Amino acid sequence: MRRFKQQLPQEEAIQILETATNGVLSLIDPDGDPYGIPMSFVFDGERSIYFHCALSGRKLDCIRANPRCCFTVVDRDEIRPQEFTTYFKSVIAEGEISGVREEDAMIAALRLLSSKYSPGIACESEISKGLPRVMVLKMSINSITGKEAIELTKQRQGE
Numbered sequence: 058m059r060r061f062k063q064q065l066p067q068e069e070a071i072q073i074l075e076t077a078t079n080g081v082l083s084l085i086d087p088d089g090d091p092y093g094i095p096m097s098f099v100f101d102g103e104r105s106i107y108f109h110c111a112l113s114g115r116k117l118d119c120i121r122a123n124p125r126c127c128f129t130v131v132d133r134d135e136i137r138p139q140e141f142t143t144y145f146k147s148v149i150a151e152g153e154i155s156g157v158r159e160e161d162a163m164i165a166a167l168r169l170l171s172s173k174y175s176p177g178i179a180c181e182s183e184i185s186k187g188l189p190r191v192m193v194l195k196m197s198i199n200s201i202t203g204k205e206a207i208e209l210t211k212q213r214q215g216e
Contacts, residue, residue: 063210065146070203073132073148074100078174080130082108082196084119084154092119098128099169106150106196107157107166117156117192124153128196133205140208148203150196157193166193 065073083093094116099107106128110116120126128150135144157163164184171180205213 063204063207065148065203065205067201067203069146070148070201071100071102073130073146073203074106074150074201075102077130077132077148080128082116082154083127083129084116085123085125086115086119087122092116096128097170097174099166099173101169104198106198107169108194108196109167109170109191110194112190112192120154120156120194124155125151126154126196127151133209137208142206142208144206144209146203146205146209148201150198151200151202152196152198154194154196157195160188162195163188163191163193166195167191 079095079097081093082096082098083091086092092115096108101107130148131145132148133144133146137144157166167184167188168180171178171184
Protein backbone atom coordinates (compact mmCIF):
# COMPACT_ATOMS: atom_id res chain seq x y z
CA MET A 58 0.00 0.00 0.00
CA ARG A 59 1.42 3.33 -1.08
CA ARG A 60 -0.18 5.35 1.73
CA PHE A 61 0.76 3.03 4.54
CA LYS A 62 -0.16 5.60 7.22
CA GLN A 63 -3.80 5.09 6.21
CA GLN A 64 -3.68 1.31 6.57
CA LEU A 65 -6.21 -0.01 9.05
CA PRO A 66 -5.06 -2.28 11.85
CA GLN A 67 -5.53 -5.91 10.76
CA GLU A 68 -8.11 -6.47 13.51
CA GLU A 69 -10.29 -3.66 12.16
CA ALA A 70 -9.99 -4.91 8.58
CA ILE A 71 -11.12 -8.36 9.74
CA GLN A 72 -14.01 -6.83 11.71
CA ILE A 73 -15.18 -5.10 8.54
CA LEU A 74 -15.12 -8.44 6.70
CA GLU A 75 -17.12 -9.99 9.53
CA THR A 76 -19.85 -7.33 9.56
CA ALA A 77 -20.20 -6.07 5.97
CA THR A 78 -23.08 -7.52 3.99
CA ASN A 79 -21.83 -7.14 0.42
CA GLY A 80 -18.79 -6.43 -1.67
CA VAL A 81 -17.45 -6.73 -5.19
CA LEU A 82 -15.76 -9.92 -6.35
CA SER A 83 -13.28 -9.11 -9.12
CA LEU A 84 -12.27 -11.79 -11.60
CA ILE A 85 -10.65 -12.07 -15.01
CA ASP A 86 -12.74 -13.65 -17.76
CA PRO A 87 -11.41 -16.23 -20.25
CA ASP A 88 -10.64 -13.43 -22.75
CA GLY A 89 -8.56 -11.55 -20.16
CA ASP A 90 -11.20 -8.90 -19.53
CA PRO A 91 -12.00 -7.74 -15.98
CA TYR A 92 -15.31 -8.79 -14.46
CA GLY A 93 -16.63 -7.43 -11.14
CA ILE A 94 -19.75 -8.78 -9.45
CA PRO A 95 -21.54 -7.42 -6.37
CA MET A 96 -21.89 -10.37 -3.98
CA SER A 97 -23.26 -11.31 -0.59
CA PHE A 98 -20.66 -13.26 1.38
CA VAL A 99 -19.55 -14.63 4.68
CA PHE A 100 -16.06 -14.50 6.17
CA ASP A 101 -15.22 -17.58 8.23
CA GLY A 102 -13.07 -15.66 10.73
CA GLU A 103 -9.95 -17.44 9.50
CA ARG A 104 -8.70 -17.14 5.91
CA SER A 105 -11.74 -17.90 3.74
CA ILE A 106 -14.70 -16.08 2.28
CA TYR A 107 -17.73 -18.03 1.02
CA PHE A 108 -20.22 -17.09 -1.67
CA HIS A 109 -23.03 -18.94 -3.40
CA CYS A 110 -24.24 -18.74 -6.96
CA ALA A 111 -25.96 -20.65 -9.77
CA LEU A 112 -24.38 -23.76 -11.24
CA SER A 113 -23.34 -22.00 -14.44
CA GLY A 114 -22.58 -18.53 -15.74
CA ARG A 115 -19.88 -16.03 -16.51
CA LYS A 116 -18.57 -15.99 -12.95
CA LEU A 117 -17.81 -19.72 -13.04
CA ASP A 118 -16.30 -19.40 -16.53
CA CYS A 119 -13.93 -16.78 -15.14
CA ILE A 120 -12.97 -18.91 -12.15
CA ARG A 121 -12.23 -21.92 -14.36
CA ALA A 122 -10.01 -19.77 -16.59
CA ASN A 123 -8.17 -18.02 -13.75
CA PRO A 124 -8.78 -18.63 -10.02
CA ARG A 125 -7.00 -15.45 -8.91
CA CYS A 126 -9.37 -12.85 -7.49
CA CYS A 127 -9.87 -9.98 -5.14
CA PHE A 128 -12.86 -9.00 -3.04
CA THR A 129 -13.52 -5.39 -2.05
CA VAL A 130 -15.79 -4.21 0.76
CA VAL A 131 -16.61 -0.56 1.50
CA ASP A 132 -17.49 -0.11 5.15
CA ARG A 133 -17.88 3.65 5.21
CA ASP A 134 -18.40 6.17 2.43
CA GLU A 135 -19.26 9.57 3.81
CA ILE A 136 -19.06 12.33 1.23
CA ARG A 137 -17.74 15.62 2.62
CA PRO A 138 -18.44 18.13 -0.18
CA GLN A 139 -17.18 21.12 1.80
CA GLU A 140 -13.83 19.36 2.26
CA PHE A 141 -13.67 17.96 -1.31
CA THR A 142 -13.15 14.47 0.05
CA THR A 143 -14.78 11.28 1.23
CA TYR A 144 -14.37 9.71 4.67
CA PHE A 145 -14.05 6.06 3.74
CA LYS A 146 -13.00 2.72 5.14
CA SER A 147 -12.52 -0.23 2.84
CA VAL A 148 -10.96 -3.67 2.75
CA ILE A 149 -9.45 -5.63 -0.11
CA ALA A 150 -8.85 -9.36 0.23
CA GLU A 151 -6.75 -11.06 -2.42
CA GLY A 152 -6.49 -14.77 -3.09
CA GLU A 153 -7.79 -17.65 -5.13
CA ILE A 154 -11.33 -18.90 -5.55
CA SER A 155 -12.73 -22.33 -6.35
CA GLY A 156 -15.93 -24.31 -6.16
CA VAL A 157 -16.56 -26.35 -3.02
CA ARG A 158 -17.10 -29.95 -4.06
CA GLU A 159 -17.73 -31.85 -0.83
CA GLU A 160 -21.36 -31.80 0.30
CA ASP A 161 -20.52 -31.45 4.01
CA ALA A 162 -18.31 -28.44 3.29
CA MET A 163 -21.03 -26.91 1.10
CA ILE A 164 -23.62 -27.35 3.84
CA ALA A 165 -21.28 -25.84 6.44
CA ALA A 166 -20.71 -22.79 4.23
CA LEU A 167 -24.43 -22.40 3.54
CA ARG A 168 -25.09 -22.56 7.29
CA LEU A 169 -22.58 -19.75 7.81
CA LEU A 170 -24.30 -17.69 5.12
CA SER A 171 -27.73 -18.43 6.63
CA SER A 172 -26.64 -17.48 10.14
CA LYS A 173 -25.30 -14.17 8.83
CA TYR A 174 -28.26 -13.19 6.62
CA SER A 175 -31.13 -15.00 8.40
CA PRO A 176 -30.04 -15.16 12.06
CA GLY A 177 -32.24 -17.24 14.32
CA ILE A 178 -34.20 -18.74 11.44
CA ALA A 179 -34.07 -22.49 10.87
CA CYS A 180 -32.23 -23.02 7.60
CA GLU A 181 -31.83 -26.78 7.19
CA SER A 182 -34.85 -27.31 4.94
CA GLU A 183 -33.90 -24.34 2.75
CA ILE A 184 -30.35 -25.66 2.43
CA SER A 185 -31.56 -29.17 1.59
CA LYS A 186 -34.00 -27.83 -0.98
CA GLY A 187 -31.44 -25.56 -2.66
CA LEU A 188 -28.37 -27.79 -2.49
CA PRO A 189 -28.86 -29.43 -5.92
CA ARG A 190 -29.15 -25.99 -7.57
CA VAL A 191 -26.40 -24.05 -5.85
CA MET A 192 -22.67 -23.70 -6.23
CA VAL A 193 -20.68 -22.72 -3.17
CA LEU A 194 -17.49 -20.79 -3.81
CA LYS A 195 -14.56 -20.54 -1.42
CA MET A 196 -12.05 -17.74 -1.64
CA SER A 197 -8.80 -18.71 0.05
CA ILE A 198 -7.32 -15.43 1.24
CA ASN A 199 -3.64 -14.64 0.75
CA SER A 200 -3.81 -11.06 2.04
CA ILE A 201 -6.22 -8.65 3.70
CA THR A 202 -5.58 -4.91 3.55
CA GLY A 203 -7.77 -2.20 5.01
CA LYS A 204 -7.50 1.50 4.32
CA GLU A 205 -9.19 4.62 5.63
CA ALA A 206 -9.32 8.29 4.66
CA ILE A 207 -6.43 10.33 6.00
CA GLU A 208 -8.91 12.41 8.01
CA LEU A 209 -10.03 9.29 9.88
CA THR A 210 -6.41 8.30 10.46
CA LYS A 211 -5.78 11.72 11.99
CA GLN A 212 -8.87 11.38 14.20
CA ARG A 213 -7.65 7.95 15.34
CA GLN A 214 -4.26 9.41 16.23
CA GLY A 215 -5.85 12.38 18.04
CA GLU A 216 -4.52 15.02 15.69
